[in-house]
Each structure stands twice: as structure tokens, then as C-alpha cells.
Amino acid sequence: MEVTTVFGNGFQSVFCFSTIRPIKNSQPSTAAFATPPPQTVSTSTSSNGGINKHGEVRSKPTNVSRKVSRNPSVSHKTRESAIQDIQNSSELASALLRSGEVLKAQDLNVVLRHFGKLNRRKDICQLFDWMREHGKTNIASYSSYIKFIGRDSNSMKALEIYNSIKDESTRNNVSVCNSTLYCLIKSGKFESSLKLFNQMKQAGLIPDIVTYSTFSSLFKFVKEGLRRNAETFLWNLILFPEQLLLVGCVKAKGGYFKAMELVREIKSRGLPMDMVVYGTLISVCASNNQCEEAEKYFNEMKSEGHSPNVFHYSSLLNAYAVDGNYKKADELIEEMRSAGVVLNKVILTTLLKVYVKGGLFEKSRELLDELQALGYAEDEMPYCLLMDGLAKSGKLTEAKSIFDEMRQKDVKNDGYSYSIMISALCRGRLIEEAKQLACEFEIKYDKYDVVILNSMLCAYCRSGEMENVMKTMKKMDESAISPDWNTFHILIKYFCKERLYLLAYRTIEDMHRKGHHPEENLATTLVNHLGKTGAHAEAFSVYNMLRYSKRTINKALHEKIVHILVAGGLLKDAYVVVKDQAKSISQSVIKKFATSFMRKGNINLVNDVIKSIHSSGYEIDQDIFHMAICRYIEQSEKKELLLHLLQWMPGQDYSVDSSTRNLILTNSHLFEDHSITELLSKHYTVSKTNKSHERRTR
């Protein structure tokens, strides 16, 4: 078949999915935690050994600071204008020369923050260097500066600055520490931040609520898919221990539960919760469908005297969208109105989401009109919400008309609306239309992500456009977009439909390697197909994927795989399954397996197999014993195994029948006479007892 050759040739290059998007570096950097380097820039703060409660230099001033302290009468106005001069100057160095001297550390911090706001990186660095050289830094300068440096993910530089701080009280200051930790976390260096955090604690840092909320930004990383790193880290963090216990529990729980642990930890330390932490919590609850919890934190926050801001409101509104609770949403909107909070674009869009989820399509349409009138419908978002809701409640025609309206109005398109429509059309079995739309997207846009590619793949697979399937996969590989669980599923289903079972197998193997677990039904279908087409070992491999990724699987599959393995002569593998899953396998299948094993299985395992199926409750028939004994006699070097079997049988109320006994007696030259006669007499006793027992029960 032509199709097979296309894949046969293209498989390696097209299907390798070799390009995994790199995960942000989480390796601890050894250099990062080395002893602080010797200070190269001279600062007055440390060498003079004193900082007052404002973090300013006290006692024994340097030449520079002497000038300032000698000149305390520098008026507020003079300093103001000096600040302005530096901020507005295009030549920072000369401005500092001109106006810097009259300024104190806190004045220069104003400038530093000003540059920070404008992202004037070069000026920030230059100013800070100047401040250090002139001994005009305090705690605030360090915490701001470190934050700005780390903002560009330059965590190494931030750490360098931190390590260069000689003064102990500055280095142990909680804001300085929080700033530094923030930089590491922002650049994904979770492990390093934990290490540093422990070091800081040992040196005397007492973590505060900001420290906790700094670390809680990891919830975002969890959401964005840096799952494993962030989750492991979060768990370690929540336990907040010196020793990292219970790391193994990481996988068992989701981000939401970790957030709850974090709350418990904060509360048990007696730290007051603040607006920021509440904001994080409400948002985490909302995005984990924990509507009541979100509401609980929202009310708790209010009862503690905090007034919610627009973000708190929108998070809670989003929680109401989960089950389309428009009543509560409307109430909340009223509350916002009376609290004077502006109903912005996001709030109204989220309200639309609530209405859509609640099935209020007329009201949704009205709200969309309102959004349009307010100029809040210039991007896809509100249209997508409505389209998706309509499509998912079977109103495909209405969804299509929203899509058309959107295109007519020249709304900014990022591909979301296409993937909604393509998926909706696929679900509605309008495959040809789905394909058309996928093609249209390809012609018009050159922007892909895994979801749009999945929906295109889905359309092409459903319409059997092999060439387009190939092209899309290639695109995925070239754009370094990692296939996700959906991608694998779409492809495996498609390959099964096209009877390309080995290709489906390679795909599921790849899926497994990447840590995705296939759905049981799909894997079972594949096991069956592989079994039927003679790919017995591959079928077994898929069976094992299921077996080791799920706690329970359909019992029928165990039996099925035994059939397949017996048919393929993979008797040792079949034995493993029978031994582990005996309870799920019927007597007739055990018999079939045992018969095959007696005939063709590894002779050294024959006794093991007999004992094993016996102990699983299967009563072994005479012909099984007969076959086993025949094989032993044929291979006389295995006579020890035969003796062992004959010794074992009477103990379990088994005896050989007359034909088997005759067979043994004919070959008695193989044994020392007395041992075999003795054994057979034991068998005779057993068979007599059994027969009389049978008579009595009859």
C-alpha cells in the first residue's frame, strides 16, 4: 500500500518528535553558592560597621558621606531638583557628577526606582555602581536593584550582587533575601532558590509573608507546564523543612492541594495573610474548580478588613463561571458597582464566560454587543467564549455565525477561534468543513501551537488526508512543538483506522516514553489489533504500558493477552500474566495456556507452572500431567524434575492415571527401581482414596 511506504520512509524524520521544548534550567548552579567573592567595589556601609534602622550609614563616615553629613542643611528643594536633574539627564555620568553629591541613599533610590519603571537597564546599573562607590546605598537600594537585575532573568548577576554584600544585617534583611530568591525563582532555578533559602535561614533570616508569596509564584509555573520541577519544589517548600521529607508524595497531589498546604503553613506560623496571598489563593482555587473555597477566602479576606481589588473580583467571578452561577455573578457585579470598582474589559469578558457556561445565550449575545460598543471586543476572546459555548451545547450553526461575524469585523485573530471551530466541526462530523478551515488557517497564518496543530491533525485524520497529516506532523517537529496527550491519541486512532497497526504501536511507544498514559480503551483496541495481526510481542508491550500505568485495568484484557501470547508462542510471558492475574483468568484459558506450556514451554519451568496454577485454585487434569510426564521421559536428563513432580502430586491429592503409570513403568530403567515403585504406590493410595470418596459423594 502506498500509504505504508510513505510512512515507512518518512517515519524517522517526520515522526521522531525529537524536539522537546527545553524546560527552564532548574539545575542548581554550583558556582551560585560558592563563598561570596571578595568585594571589589568599596562600600562604606560594611566597613564602618553600623546601619541605623533606616538602613543609612552611621558613624565613621567616608569622605563622601562626610560631605553629605557635613552638609545637612541641603534643602529639600535642592535635593528634589538634583533628583529631577539626574532623572531627566541624557548623560547620567555627568549628571551624577553635577548633582549626585547632595543626595542621600534614599534620594538616589527614588531615581533607581524611576529607571526601573522605565526599564532603563544600563542606567540602573551605572547608577547603582556609582551609589556603591560613593557609599550611598541602604537596604532599599539592594532590594530594588536586585529585583531589577533579576527581572531580565539575570539571576546570576543578582546572586553575584547578593553574595557581594558584606554587611551582615543587609545580607540577612528579609527584603534583600526575598528579592534575591525572587530572581532565582523567576528564572526557573527552583532547586537553587531552595538551597539559598536554607542557607539564608541558617544565617538568621526569618521568612515572612512575602517570602511565602514569592515562592507561591510557583503555582504559575505549575500551571504553565513546568510541572515536575515546580511541583517537586513546591512540595519541598511547603514542608519547609531542613530535611526534605516526603518528596515521594509529590505526584499524588495537585497544585490546589499544595496551595492549601501553604495556607496551613502560613497560619501555623502565625503570619497574617495579606491581599497578595489572598489574591493568589482565590485565583488558584478558581482555576482548580474550587468555587466554594475561592468564595471562602474572598469573604475571609473581607472580614479581615481588606477591600478586594479588581483582580480579586475577577478571580472570584471566574470561579462562578465554573458552574455558570450567573446569580452569584450578578450579585458580585452589583457589589463591585457599589464599591466603585470599575467594570473593566476582563471583568465583563469573565461575566460573559459565566453567562455562556450558564447557558444564557441571549444574555450572552447582549453582553457581547455591550462589549463591542465599549470597544472591548477587538480581540477574539469574547467571540471565542460564546462560540465555544454554543458549539458545545449543540448550537453549531449559531457558533458558525459568530465565527463569520468575527471574520467580517476583522477582529484580531490568534488562531483560537479557528481551533474552536475546527474542533467543533470535527465533533459534529462535518469533516469536510473542518478540513477546509484547517487549510484556510494554514494559508492565512503562520503561527502554530500544539492545540491548533491538534485540531488540524484531527480534521485531516478524520477526512483521511494522509498527506496533510504528514505535513502537519512535520510542521510540529520543525516548530519544536512537543506533541501532547491529544496529539498521540489523534494519531493512534487514525493509524488504527488505516490499519497501520505497527505505526500505531510506534506512536504509543513514543507516547509512553514521553510520560503520557494512553486511555485504556484505545490501548485495548490496539492490543487486540496487534494480536490479530501477529504482532504478539508488541501487543504484550502495550498491555504492559497499561498495566504499569494504571492501578486497575479491565479484567478481560488479562485473559485476552494470554490468548495472544499463547498464539504467538510467547509462553514465558503468558506464564507471568497467568501467575500475576490468575484470579481474572477463566479456567478454560488457564487450561489452554497450560496445555501449550506442557507441549512447548521451557521444560525447566513445567513444574513451576503446574504448582503455580494449582495454587491459584485450578484443578489440574490428568492430560496436563500426562503431557508433562511424557516430555520428561522424552528428555531423560530431566528425570530429577519428573521425580520432583511425582513426589509433589500425592501431597496435593493428585495421582497419575493408569496410562501414565504404565508409561512410567515402561521407562523405569531411567530410575533406581525402589524409588519409583515407592512413589507410584503413594499415588495408588491417593487414587484409591479419591475414588472411594467419589463413590460416597455420588
Place this chain on the structure above:
DNA sequence: GTAGGGTTAG
């Protein structure tokens, strides 16, 4: 006089 987060779409 310094540090932390957060809302909507496939």
C-alpha cells in the same frame, strides 16, 4: 520609603 500575585479563549 525595600521584597511578593492576580483576571478572560481553543
